[in-house]
Amino acid sequence: MRRLVxxxxxxxxxxxxxxxxxxxxAGAARAAGxxxxxxxxxxxRITESSGLAAARAHPGVYWTHNDSDDGPYVYAIDGRTGExxxxxxxxxxxxxxxxxxxxxxxxxxxxxxxxxxxxGRWPEVWIYxxxxxxxxxxxxxxxxxxxxxxxxxxRDAESLAVHPVTGRVYIVSKHEDGGALYAGPEKLPxxxxxxxxRVADIGLWATDAxxxxxxxxxxxxxxxxxxxxxxxxxxxxxxxxxxxxxxRQGESVTFTPDGRTLLYGTEGERxxxxxxxxxxxxxxxxxxxxxxxxxxxxxxDGAGDGDRKPDADGAGEDGGGEGNTLxxxxxxxxxxxxxxxxxxxxxxxxxxx
Numbered sequence: 306m307r308r309l310v311x312x313x314x315x316x317x318x319x320x321x322x323x324x325x326x327x328x329x330x331a332g333a334a335r336a337a338g339x340x341x342x343x344x345x346x347x348x349x350r351i352t353e354s355s356g357l358a359a360a361r362a363h364p365g366v367y368w369t370h371n372d373s374d375d376g377p378y379v380y381a382i383d384g385r386t387g388e389x390x391x392x393x394x395x396x397x398x399x400x401x402x403x404x405x406x407x408x409x410x411x412x413x414x415x416x417x418x419x420x421x422x423x424x425g426r427w428p429e430v431w432i433y434x435x436x437x438x439x440x441x442x443x444x445x446x447x448x449x450x451x452x453x454x455x456x457x458x459x460r461d462a463e464s465l466a467v468h469p470v471t472g473r474v475y476i477v478s479k480h481e482d483g484g485a486l487y488a489g490p491e492k493l494p495x496x497x498x499x500x501x502x503r504v505a506d507i508g509l510w511a512t513d514a515x516x517x518x519x520x521x522x523x524x525x526x527x528x529x530x531x532x533x534x535x536x537x538x539x540x541x542x543x544x545x546x547x548x549x550x551x552x553r554q555g556e557s558v559t560f561t562p563d564g565r566t567l568l569y570g571t572e573g574e575r576x577x578x579x580x581x582x583x584x585x586x587x588x589x590x591x592x593x594x595x596x597x598x599x600x601x602x603x604x605x606d607g608a609g610d611g612d613r614k615p616d617a618d619g620a621g622e623d624g625g626g627e628g629n630t631l632x633x634x635x636x637x638x639x640x641x642x643x644x645x646x647x648x649x650x651x652x653x654x655x656x657x658x
Contacts, residue, residue, distance in 0.1 A: 345578070347386070353572045356369060367384050370403050378395070379392075407467040413435060453489070466516050469520045473488060486503070486504050488502055511525050544586050550569050
């Protein structure tokens with residue numbers, strides 16, 4: 306099934322590249338303000354990058370990890386070069402299906418072992434938490450393992466986001482007909498299970514989510530699009546569709562530290578992380594109040610100099626332009642085939658998207 310997802314993604318890239326080029330949506334967005342230029346993950350061990358999060362203690366560094374079957378490893382990536390600067394080994398755990406990573410206001414890294422390719426067969430999943438290392442060197446770290454259960458029963462999920470102000474952990478469930486946002490307790494318990502409660506519907510086949518650095522925006526992405534939400538009183542209010550780059554198998558999203566750009570990741574060898582600058586209402590409140598840094602370094606996010614431009618497959622889709630309509634329809638057609646394969650895959654073991 307994973308091969309089918311990638312094949313459909315590649316076909317969608319071919320179709321949509323022409324339509325996005327006609328609209329110029331991505332080019333207009335890039336010209337609207339400063340942005341990271343993105344990077345390519347160079348580590349040959351990282352072939353299924355499934356989560357992405359900007360480090361707090363190390364500006365310019367991004368945490369990522371592989372999907373299932375890799376082991377208890379989290380990688381620190383230099384956003385300028387794409388090179389791995391540290392490999393962190395999580396001791397005392399045997400991950401089953403790691404799908405997401407986020408960094409909390411407490412300085413801890415939260416790793417979500419929350420995937421369930423059976424569509425809700427496992428009664429509990431886990432979050433692994435460890436303090437972000439002071440020095441970026443290869444090391445083993447002890448983790449706190451939090452057991453997660455859902456108030457309305459087991460389900461699949463690939464999206465985990467820690468609010469940068471309250472520290473509360475949220476999960477977005479994954480379903481082809483749309484998922485839901487689940488809130489954990491105000492503080493994850495040190496023992497026993499943390500019950501996550503449904504607080505809002507999310508109309509996406511979600512593969513990742515991230516809060517803006519100031520906590521006023523929540524971005525949720527899927528295979529074929531994304532949605533930005535304003536975060537108000539602990540709940541999301543939809544602001545509109547995101548401009549999402551066409552990728553082979555879009556799996557991850559995070560904000561740059563200045564909050565002005567979303568970085569989108571995908572699975573695959575030497576996988577590219579593509580930038581999409583935000584404008585107008587989708588900008589976090591703090592970013593709308595501050596003047597952008599026009600030096601090209603994205604406000605210190607460390608993702609490269611200002612001379613490089615995203616490759617052709619960094620052109621945006623789902624940006625709302627009329628020229629995207631044909632590509633979007635064809636993407637939906639490809640998605641219909643993918644849905645059939647996914648339903649069959651639920652009878653099989655782990656190892657999927």
